[in-house]
Amino acid sequence: xxxxxxxxxxxxxxxxxxxxxxxxxxxxxxxxxxxxxxxxxxxxxxxxxxxxxxxxxxxxxxxxxxxxxxxxxxxxxxxxxxxxxxxxxxxxxxxxxxxxxxxxxxxxxxxxxxxxxxxxxxxxxxxxxxxxxxxxxxxxxxxxxxxxxxxxxxxxxxxxxxxxxxxxxxxxxxxxxxxxxxxxxxxxxxxxxxxxxxxxxxx
Numbered sequence: 318x319x320x321x322x323x324x325x326x327x328x329x330x331x332x333x334x335x336x337x338x339x340x341x342x343x344x345x346x347x348x349x350x351x352x353x354x355x356x357x358x359x360x361x362x363x364x365x366x367x368x369x370x371x372x373x374x375x376x377x378x379x380x381x382x383x384x385x386x387x388x389x390x391x392x393x394x395x396x397x398x399x400x401x402x403x404x405x406x407x408x409x410x411x412x413x414x415x416x417x418x419x420x421x422x423x424x425x426x427x428x429x430x431x432x433x434x435x436x437x438x439x440x441x442x443x444x445x446x447x448x449x450x451x452x453x454x455x456x457x458x459x460x461x462x463x464x465x466x467x468x469x470x471x472x473x474x475x476x477x478x479x480x481x482x483x484x485x486x487x488x489x490x491x492x493x494x495x496x497x498x499x500x501x502x503x504x505x506x507x508x509x510x511x512x513x514x515x516x517x518x519x520x
Contacts, residue, residue, distance in 0.1 A: 334361045335380070349383035367402040379467075384518045389466055390422035397432075409438040419468045430456045430469040445486040452479040475504030 322331040325369030337354040355377030376394040381387060403409050413434040420427050436450035436459045458474040483497040495515040502508050 325362055328389075329360065329362050331361075334356070334359075338474070344442075349381045349385065349388060351379070351381045352378050355379070367403045371399045371401075373397050386424055387465070391466065392421055392422070393417065393419045407440045407442065409440070417469070421462070421466060421468065424460070424462070425479045426462050426468070427459045428456060428462065428465075428468045428474075430454055430472065439484070442485070445484065446503075447484045449482045450480070451478070452481075473504050473506075477504065478502040491519045 318335050320333040324330055324332075332472060333356075335354070335356040337352075339352045341350055355375060356404065357373060357375035359373040360483070363389075364370055374396050376392075376395075376508070378390075381392040397413060397415030399411060399413040401409065401411040413436075415432045416430070417425070419428050422426050432452065432454045434450065434452045436448070438446060438448045440446045454469070454477040455470050456469045456473045456474045456477065458468075461474065462468050464471070464473075467480060476503070480500045483496045483506075485493060487493050493516070495513075495517065497513045499511040500508060501511075
């Protein structure tokens with residue numbers, strides 16, 4: 318379900334959404350039923366001609382019945398705020414900050430995480446754009462937790478860092494070049510570098 322308030326207003330708009338799902342996950346041997354539900358409230362505000370602000374609060378639950386090792390009961394809540402500023406034509410910069418908490422009842426785990434994500438975009442009129450972003454997430458946990466639980470959005474306990482650079486450029490009328498580079502650093506893990514170059518032709 319999704320409800321919009323003042324959806325097309327330029328000054329302020331709101332979205333309230335909720336969803337629920339029950340399914341049988343056959344990847345696990347004990348065959349427990351997995352239930353998921355979530356609700357979220359998002360607000361978007363235009364402050365002046367060049368600055369936008371977006372806030373979101375969400376909460377939900379995930380549980381899997383049974384007595385096996387893959388049973389869990391998770392309650393979560395998160396809040397985030399993101400500002401977007403366009404200083405001059407063609408440039409756009411943003412900053413997102415968030416906080417959340419997950420509680421897992423079967424193993425009595427509590428996870429708290431804080432995130433900070435700046436980004437920058439440069440438009441190339443008629444040609445493409447160049448963009449870069451940085452995601453920093455700090456996670457504190459009462460005990461070591463299994464990765465399959467997906468706590469803290471899949472991040473590990475400690476400091477998690479991801480940086481991205483990318484560009485798409487129209488070489489000719491029907492040919493576009495795409496370049497991307499991602500770096501990832503997890504606690505107690507070596508740095509992972511991923512790069513990709515792609516050419517697209519439309520006929």
